[in-house]
Amino acid sequence: MSSPIKLADHFHGERCAISFELFPPKTEAGMKLLETNVERLKAFEPSFFTCTYGAGGSTQSRTLDVVERVRQMTGLPVASHLTCVGSTVAELRDYLAEARRRGAEYIVALRGDPPKGSESFQAVEGGLRYGNELVELIRESFPDQFGIAVAGYPEVHQEAPDAQTDLDNLKRKVDAGADIVVTQLFYDNDDFYRFRDACVAAGIEVPIVPGILPVTNFKQAQRIAGMCKARIPDDMAAAMNENDDADYQFKVGVDHARVQTIDLIENGVPGIHYYVLNKSDAAAQMLDGLSLGAPSS
Template identity: 85%
Template sequence: MTLPTKLADYFKGGRCAMSFELFPPKTDEGMALLEKNVERLQAFHPNFFTCTYGAGGSTQSRTLDVVEKVKAITGLPVASHLTCVGSTVDQLRDYLKEAKRRGADHIVALRGDPPKGSETFQAVEGGLRYANELVELIRADFGQHFGIAVAGYPEVHQEAPDPQTDLDNLKRKVDAGADVVVTQLFYENSDFYRFRDDCVKAGINVPIVPGILPVTNYKQACRIAAMCKARIPDEMAAAMNESDDADFQFNVGVDHARRQTIDLIENDVPGIHYYVLNKSSAAAQMLDGLSLGADA
C-alpha cells in the first residue's frame, strides 16, 4: 500500500478518513498499556495517529518516543503536536529536526494554551506569538516534508472577541500553509456544520475535520467542557444524570458519540479525529460496525 504524500490526501476519495489522538504516558506501565490500546485501535483501520505533549512543552521527548513506538506497531503515519509555548524559534527548529529524524510524518501546529494561572498567552523572547507563524516556520525550513494540521473552534476560541476574528485567525493559519483543519471537540453537530459553512464563506478551502471525544462519565464531560468551552447538550446532560452507575454513564456517553459519528458521516465530512485519551474501550464500542478509515 502506497501512503499519501500529503496530509490532505487522506481526506480525498469519498471514504471518511479517521485518526486517533494519543498523549505520552508518564510511566513505563502507561506506555505498555498504550501499546495494547494502539493495537486494538489499529483494528479499525485508522489513516494515522497523532500525539500531543504536556503543558508548557513538557514530555516533548516522550512524545517522540510515542511517535516511534506507534509507527513501529502499526506501520502508519504519525503526527507530533507542536506548540509555541516556552520555546524560541531555534528550539522549535531543533524539535522539528528531531521529529524528522525520528520519523514523524506530520505536525499539528498550535499556539498552545497560556500558562496555568494566566489568562493570556505571552511568547518567550525569541519565540513565536501565533500558530500561523509556526506554520510559516515549518514551511520555510522543511518545505512539504511535513503535513500540517491546525486547530479550528466550532464554538469559537475562548480568547477570540467574536466569531469573525476567530475565522480570520484560522484563515491566516491556512494561508500560511496548513493542509487541514482539525476542530476542537464539540457535542452538538449543528455547531460544527455552522462552523464548516462559515469556513467556506471565509475562503478556507482545506478539509475541515471534526474532532470527537467519546466521554465516559458526566464529571469528565463537565470538566473537559469547562476547559474547552464546549457546550453540553441538555439531552446528553439529562441522560447521564439519570444514574451514577459507571457502566450506565459510559454507555450514554459512547452512544452520544456514536450518533454524532453517524450523523457526521451522513453529512459528508471528509474525516473524523477522535480524542481517545489513550484508551480503546469507548472507541471500540462506538466504532463497531461503522465504515470509516482506510480500506481494510
C-alpha cells in the first residue's frame, strides 16, 4: 500500500494545484446534488477536496459522511475542517480518531467563530483557546497521521487589533506544525500579494494558497464581504450594479474570479482553493480551458 501524499507535496509541482471546498448538506436530496457536482468538479483534476464543519460541532457526523462519500467517489484525499468551538480536548481527539477511520487524510484546523449570540470566543472547560493549540494537539496525538492546513487572512482577521498581531498568530500556527496556509476569500489580488510578502518577511515558509469564491450575484458578494471583512473592488461593484439580471450578475462574478485566477497563476501561486458552495456551474465556467490541477497520469 502506497503512502498518502503529504499535503504540502501537492503544491510543489509544475502546475498550479487546485482544491474545492464543500459543506455538509442538510438533506438526502442535498447529498445527491453534492455527489453530482463532485463528479463534475473531479473533471478539473483537483488535488483534494475539503468539507466544512458546522458551528459548535453541529454537523460533525454529516461532515464525516461527506468526507467518506467523496473519498469513495473520487479516490482523492479529503480534508475535514475542525474547530475548537464547544469541544473539549477529549472530544477533539475522538473526532480526529473517527475522521481518520473514515478516510480523512488532512485536517483544516481552525479556532472557529464565536457561537451565535456571543461577541467573543470563549473556550469550554477542558477545551482549547487558539488555532495553534489545535495544531499542536493534532501533531502530538496523531503524529504523522494528518496533513494540516490553517487559515490566513489577507485583509486581517476581523478580531485582530492589527495586521502584525494577525501575522504573529499565523506564524504560531505554522510553527506548531501546519503544512500549508489557505487564505480567506478576497476579491482583489493585490491584497493577497501584500499578505504573501508579509508572510515571507515573517519567516513563514509553507505554501500560501489563495482562497477564491466565484460569487454569482452582488447581494451574495455584499453578504459575504460583510461576514469576513473582504473588500469589494470598485470595478466589480460597479459592474454588478449595472444590471440586476441573474444571468448577467453570474457572468460578472465568474469573469472576475477567472481574471483573479489567471493573474494568480501568472504571479506564481502554488495552488488555488475554491469555495464552490456545493455547486459546479460557476467553477466549470471559470476553469474552462485553463491548465490547472494535477497532471494527468
